[in-house]
Amino acid sequence: MSARQLSKRIQSRRPALGRSRIRSHAAPVSADDRPSSTAAVVTRFAPSPTGRLHLGHALAALVAWETAQRAGGQFLLRLEDIDQTRCRPEYETALMDDLAWLGLQWPEPVRRQSLHLNASMAALERLQKLDLVYPCFCTRTEIQREVAAMVNAPHGPEGVLYPGTCRALTAATRTARLAAGADHAWRLDVTRASALAGPLRWYDHRKNWQSATPDILGDVVLARKDIATSYHLAVVVDDAAQGVTRVTRGEDLFACTHLHRLLQHLLDLPVPTWAHHPLICDSTGKRLAKRDAAASLHSLRAMGATPNSIRDRLHAAITESLDPPDEDLPPASACGQ
Numbered sequence: 001m002s003a004r005q006l007s008k009r010i011q012s013r014r015p016a017l018g019r020s021r022i023r024s025h026a027a028p029v030s031a032d033d034r035p036s037s038t039a040a041v042v043t044r045f046a047p048s049p050t051g052r053l054h055l056g057h058a059l060a061a062l063v064a065w066e067t068a069q070r071a072g073g074q075f076l077l078r079l080e081d082i083d084q085t086r087c088r089p090e091y092e093t094a095l096m097d098d099l100a101w102l103g104l105q106w107p108e109p110v111r112r113q114s115l116h117l118n119a120s121m122a123a124l125e126r127l128q129k130l131d132l133v134y135p136c137f138c139t140r141t142e143i144q145r146e147v148a149a150m151v152n153a154p155h156g157p158e159g160v161l162y163p164g165t166c167r168a169l170t171a172a173t174r175t176a177r178l179a180a181g182a183d184h185a186w187r188l189d190v191t192r193a194s195a196l197a198g199p200l201r202w203y204d205h206r207k208n209w210q211s212a213t214p215d216i217l218g219d220v221v222l223a224r225k226d227i228a229t230s231y232h233l234a235v236v237v238d239d240a241a242q243g244v245t246r247v248t249r250g251e252d253l254f255a256c257t258h259l260h261r262l263l264q265h266l267l268d269l270p271v272p273t274w275a276h277h278p279l280i281c282d283s284t285g286k287r288l289a290k291r292d293a294a295a296s297l298h299s300l301r302a303m304g305a306t307p308n309s310i311r312d313r314l315h316a317a318i319t320e321s322l323d324p325p326d327e328d329l330p331p332a333s334a335c336g337q
């Protein structure tokens with residue numbers, strides 16, 4: 001079955017999701033909340049070339065692809081290759097080969113995050129001028145020690161949060177340590193940034209309007225010690241640069257979207273809408289990882305899988321990802337967490 005046929009099959013099973021549906025659930029929308037583009041839908045799949053793609057990646061890629069196909073929009077591929085110690089050229093070649101094998105097409109040249117670090121650095125400078133970031137000199141061990149000594153260490157959706165140690169440093173100490181060339185990351189002062197931004201909302205096509213709560217992630221790193229950026233900063237800068245209007249991605253990144261919405265506001269970037277889809281889990285209920293070699297497209301292809309058999313295997317998950325959930329149901333959770 002071709003992508004277009006699959007798209008038609010999925011389309012025939014669901015009512016159209018029109019603008020009226022979006023509006024009908026929302027309180028009056030401020031200019032800042034409103035998705036900023038009325039142009040064609042642009043989606044992207046943005047893997048890191050650090051291993052072989054597996055079924056979970058295939059789902060993410062197909063959801064982005066189908067979303068664009070259904071809307072008559074465009075699907076883009078981006079390589080999130082900022083971590084040069086883990087990325088490998090052979091994985092780039094392999095992932096593009098797997099995606100082409102699945103029947104996906106994308107315009108060339110593919111955007112490589114590593115070639116656009118200057119855009120991320122400009123974004124960081126803007127946040128520095130707004131006094132919304134601070135240098136963090138902590139090592140991982142120091143953070144662990146500090147957290148262990150706390151009675152009530154702050155926790156987020158993925159565990160312990162950074163305790164804010166370096167936020168409390170005096171300007172003189174910061175200047176002296178920077179002048180001495182001390183290794184440092186740059187962290188967002190999320191309390192200060194949220195106060196400056198005021199209330200923000202974002203729209204998820206499966207879970208409706210969300211009030212942004214970026215503080216649940218704490219003072220995240222926006223520029224790593226070893227790289228002039230981070231996933232969070234690069235992803236919002238690159239999505240804006242590529243004109244992405246609909247960010248489709250796994251539910252594991254749902255919490256991050258609160259932060260990304262805040263960064264878009266602070267950096268005056270266009271605001272896309274999001275569609276977070278369920279994750280593919282293994283037989284024990286754990287989400288697939290690149291180390292699960294058995295689920296890699298490479299292994300499945302070697303065992304005789306065809307593009308159609310992969311699409312059929314993922315059909316229910318793709319359909320669920322494209323459909324809005326029944327409003328009486330609680331939000332779907334990722335892998336039963």
Ligand SMILES: [Zn+2]
Nearest residue numbers: 136137138166
């Ligand atoms: Zn620190």
